[in-house]
Amino acid sequence: MAESLPTEFDVVIIGTGLPESILAAACSRTGQRVLHIDSRSYYGGNWASFSFSGLLSWVKEYQQDSDIEEESTVSRQGLIPETEEAIALRKKDETIQHIEVFCYASQDQDTEDNVEEIGALQRNPSSVASTTITELDSACLPEERQSYFTDYEMPANHTQKSDKEISLGITDVEESLEKEKDCGDNTCIHTILGGHKDEDKHTVEDNTGQAKKNRITFSHIVKEGRRFNIDLVSKLLYSQGLLIDLLIKSNVSRYAEFKNVTRILAFREGKVEQVPCSRADVFNSKELTMVEKRMLMKFLTFCLDYEQHPDEYQGFRQCSFSEYLKTKKLTPNLQHFILHSIAMTESSCTIIDGLKATKKFLQCLGRFGNTPFLFPVYGQGEIPQCFCRMCAVFGGIYCLRHKIQCFVVDKESGRCKAIIDHFGQRINAKYFIVEDSYLSEETCSNVHYKQISRAVLITDQSVLKADSDQQISILLVPPAEPGACAVRVTELCSSTMTCMKDTYLVHLTCSSSKTAREDLESVVNKLFTPYAETETNKEEPTKPRLLWALYFNMRDSSGISRSSYNGLPSNVYVCSGPDGGLGNEHAVKQAETLFQEIFPSEEFCPPPPNPEDIIFDGDDKQPEVPGTNNIIMATIDSSEESKNLESPEKHLPH
């Protein structure tokens, strides 16, 4: 089995996060032989998106204690001659901490065990990790499920989508609703996982014995679990940002679909309001007075080309941006909007940074819609996969669930020669790109990481009701006390294909000072109320109700410089995991910088040629190496590729 993988490559890339995937596409595009490996069973690393059950598996995986020592069964002794030495890689990912799960939706005890995800194939009982990948691949590549350890598959990009179509035909939802009605007493189980041993249950009496029709229980969520695509990292794309430019330039955009964020929200004096940010918004706003409209438009117009008017702000260089706003005759309302919702900065940020951020926001307006942001349909996790797909189309080879033991370094030249995988196979290459979570403790002993606090909530209503319930909103909640961090809230509706009907998926992000729950719980409590059966009958709840919540901390390695790692060979390049920022600029910049370092004379992700300019050579389709039917060699398949080039609906919205 192990011999099936070719042993000679130009570039080996370890980790399928966004920067690694962009690099993979860029290298493959220039004709390099690329091997792209991930030890996990899914694409994207910490950039991945999961279905509900996939996320639960992910949670479980991190909660299992690390006792995978038996992994190192294969000896690498014989593979390394005396002239070479090994640099070991980390065996267990340690980027996620403090996972806590809360379930507020009623869990029906009788049926709980029977609850199955609709459309899910029989789970492979032998491995938790395999469940996720089963879902991803089942529709397209069912025959591959048996060969668990040696799947080399194409990025599962559209596989996932066809999966969703499969689950559309399910009709027994109402039936189960009926069943729910009959159960008199509903229990709300509050379970704290993640190390806390105490498990407290409290029962809430359902006085009326009559459940509302739109009541969503935990079993609903599990049943409809495939409707969810829950991002580990919550980001949006700036419509004029680096990632959009790269997607368009490289034509990778054809593999993805996007939706415009529909609303920018603000949280002020305990109330959520919509921020008018475009010209049309200001015109239509009922909240602003005429004069406020003019002052806001005037200030925003100035910000668009503030560099041309240095006299307007030169005298305030010493002030913070918030102090500067006070001098602009803007009402407190408008100051809040600009500072927190448009510039999205902290009160203390400098005037130039504030103006720059405002300008960036404004420049992004109107390109694809009335807000500056796009969200990828099916979740942020699609984006790395799109780049992987591009890499595969140009000949890159993919290999998930493939662990790497070590780098092999030539003692004399100090250059990395090869990697050795968990089967003990040696794979040679010229360049090695690795995501930093794979680097061993020894390599990283001098590195100090920041942390990101994350929360994922499933709720039953939007934080701000509107005519349409299909809204994608972003909200920045300023810190309660000065010095603390602002919390970014993104609320996704079901049409983004990230959550089931009648629910909203809410992501909270901030840079950590304590555990994720400690950092974010106060904001969650401000915006939401825990789901409880009795409340529904008393009065219309003003706040959306929490059905389910997950908290975790993710390591932010974005600021780490290459020089802080010990003893890495010069031809090993390090990519960082996701940063806490809203956009994807850091990942794109990092990928481009590393690519220019490795291939200074090559263009970074050039536009693909026109289909009519491609010369198809029949001889190119060489027979594959015998005995490797599991390897899908991605050649430019003429029929498939030209279909993609012509299909217009996959392009970015105009």
Added chain:
Amino acid sequence: MHGRLKVKTSEEQAEAKRLEREQKLKLYQSATQAIFQKRQAGELDESVLELTSQILGANPDFATLWNCRREVLQQLEAQKSPEELAALVKAELGFLESCLRVNPKSYGTWHHRCWLLGRLPEPNWVRELELCARFLEVDERNFHCWDYRRFVAAQAAVPPAEELAFTDSLITRNFSNYSSWHYRSCLLPKLHPHPDSGPQGRLPEDVLLKELELVQNAFFTDPNDQSAWFYHRWLLGRADPQDALRCLHVSRDEACVTVSFSQPLLVDSRTEILLLMVDESPLIVEWRTPDGRNRPSHVWLCDLPAASLNDQLPQHTFRVIWTAGDAQKECVLFKGHQEGWCRDSTTDEQLFRCELSVEKSTVLQSELESCKELQELEPENKWCLLTIILLMRALDPLLYEKETLQYFQTLKAVDPMRAAYLDDLRSKFLLENSVLRMEYAEVRVLHLAHKDLTALYHVEQLLLVTHLDLSHNRLRALPPALAALRCLEVLQASDNAIESLNGVTNLPRLQELQLCNNHLQQPAVLQPLASCPRLALVNLQGNPLCQAVDILEHLAELLPSVDSILT
């Protein structure tokens, strides 16, 4: 290498492109030729439809080919069965839509669609409205499509309220949309017809206030967007005035009747469109304009036969009836009086407030206040400044005169490109104010000296003026309209920049003309003066023409009846 992409070189690409274009051109030309041959030969059959569709599909702006298609379709209408025709029409509609996708702003294509729909026995208007909505979704300012939508809505009798809601939705998306605002101005009067016989085209106050709020939102958001300001002016404007007779004047000496209208009209004597009744019996007269050109004019006059004026009778009653516009006026000429008249007073009728309406002044006042508020924030916005001026005039032209002049000053500074237009507008307003003052004083003397006037307006309102002072202004001509001043005796126009005197002609009572310090170059420009029978004094001092040798002899020859000419 495996997986490496092979791509054509740029030369290969260019060559392939060139060949492709050559091929296209050949096809285009041969198809065009074939169509014209068939048309000439009268072979208007389906093959022509096929050929024209090949070309129009690529270039929908070939108008002749659309004509060709219409000829063919008309021909086929007579020949085909109803089923075949239905299929033909369906194909044609589909083809038109594909052409619109090539060019959504093609005049020919939209016109052809109008034509086709107009001929159908049972057109599907719902589908047409959807088509419009789709094209406006792509480009909300496509005026071709707006035009077509108005046609469809009218044909399908879509309730104005629905169409108004449609304009709402597009203005919400982007308010820089003339077409959408304009459509509102057509729909609102239909939706809120004025009760009884009040001024047509005006809106009830509650609707008006709502619209004003909407449009204010637009110009406070973006004061540089013109579309909102134009709509604002329409909202405050008044409906088109009806034809009205403003003044009737009878002169015994000149045996002449003069009428002035609210707008330039053409009076044709033969059609008896303007009837003259003298003592209640019709009199056949020959109407003419003061300048004798008989083109549409504010002022028309006629000579009375000697028999119609009798000194012995105590009075004569004159009545003119404008049959085309249902208007009339009557005046009495008493025994011993030289003249008689009847006219609308500018002060009563507020004739000069025509820019903006006679809406309740509270509405105008609050509009003025919000515009002033905006002007404070945007001191250099020309639209705001102009609107302030117009509002002030509508409210009280005399009260706000000084302030208005200051705003003019500012406006000229921020909008130097339109300085000449603004000067003329300012002249007009000043002239209106002077006329108002004159009428309040109940005199026939009009002082317009030292007002920086650059043009003359409302001359038709000055029919009864006997003394006119235009000294110390910036006038460059005394225009032909001046010939309407039938009662003018003294005209002072010294210290201007006058080069021509075309208007000083056929003035029956003009005696004195002051023209010192102007730009009169040649004696020939004085030619029109010869037609003024009573002219006795002309002062030409300080004009270039005075430098010419033998000027006095020359002038005496030109104006033999003028007693004294000062040079």
